[in-house]
Amino acid sequence: DGGITQSPKYLFRKEGQNVTLSCEQNLNHDAMYWYRQDPGQGLRLIYYSQIVNDFQKGDIAEGYSVSREKKESFPLTVTSAQKNPTAFYLCASSIGTSGRSHNEQFFGPGTRLTVL
Amino acid sequence: AQSVTQLDSHVSVSEGTPVLLRCNYSSSYSPSLFWYVQHPNKGLQLLLKYTSAATLVKGINGFEAEFKKSETSFHLTKPSAHMSDAAEYFCVVREPRQFYFGTGTSLTVIP
Numbered sequence: 001d002g003g004i005t006q007s008p009k010y011l012f013r014k015e016g017q018n019v020t021l022s023c024e025q026n027l028n029h030d031a032m033y034w035y036r037q038d039p040g041q042g043l044r045l046i047y048y049s050q051i052v053n054d055f056q057k058g059d060i061a062e063g064y065s066v067s068r069e070k071k072e073s074f075p076l077t078v079t080s081a082q083k084n085p086t087a088f089y090l091c092a093s094s095i096g097t098s099g100r101s102h103n104e105q106f107f108g109p110g111t112r113l114t115v116l
Numbered sequence: 117a118q119s120v121t122q123l124d125s126h127v128s129v130s131e132g133t134p135v136l137l138r139c140n141y142s143s144s145y146s147p148s149l150f151w152y153v154q155h156p157n158k159g160l161q162l163l164l165k166y167t168s169a170a171t172l173v174k175g176i177n178g179f180e181a182e183f184k185k186s187e188t189s190f191h192l193t194k195p196s197a198h199m200s201d202a203a204e205y206f207c208v209v210r211e212p213r214q215f216y217f218g219t220g221t222s223l224t225v226i227p
Binding site (some may be wrong): 104105112 | 125148150152157158159160161162165206208210213214215217218219220
């Protein structure tokens with residue numbers, strides 16, 4: 001059964017702690033993405049990766065870090081430098097972003113992070 | 117510059133009446149366009165996509181959208197709303213390296 005999994009579904013963090021959100025896909029997609037969603041807003045891009053061992057900052061990368069050591073995994077770390085991390089985090093993947101591809105993104109179920 | 121504008125942040129319809137969710141875009145390329153649906157606390161699910169093959173695109177659950185290049189629009193429609201259609205809807209444009217999202221339209225269906 002192919003798809004994207006995110007864990008945990010709910011995550012609570014104390015101020016000053018780093019936390020890591022997991023994202024795994026078995027779709028054999030090259031590109032992976034992390035988005036942040038706040039109430040009443042659209043999705044904002046945090047980081048994206050087009051290939052293993054390479055990633056680029058999105059629009060709101062400050063206070064976040066990522067790694068892409070394996071094609072199927074793209075974990076996101078929310079560091080203590082992120083001042084307002086409470087949000088819904090969505091991971092996505094797509095076949096690729098090069099050329100004139102028309103391929104869509106596939107999304108995971110999301111992780112809701114709350115800072116206590 | 118690329119952008120996606122969803123013209124209504126909230127839309128309310130009665131069950132059984134038509135749905136219209138409006139989206140305008142700007143793009144430096146010949147874009148790929150998508151509509152996604154999101155139910156509360158869930159990920160996004162693809163409803164349909166435009167990839168230049170046909171201007172009228174049919175999607176899942178009875179939704180369809182028409183690409184109008186002259187109006188730079190990609191409005192989402194459904195002839196008859198169902199209670200299960202109540203959700204957040206996002207219009208998305210793809211350019212070679214990134215996807216750009218509208219801010220979403222919240223659809224309420226009144227019984």
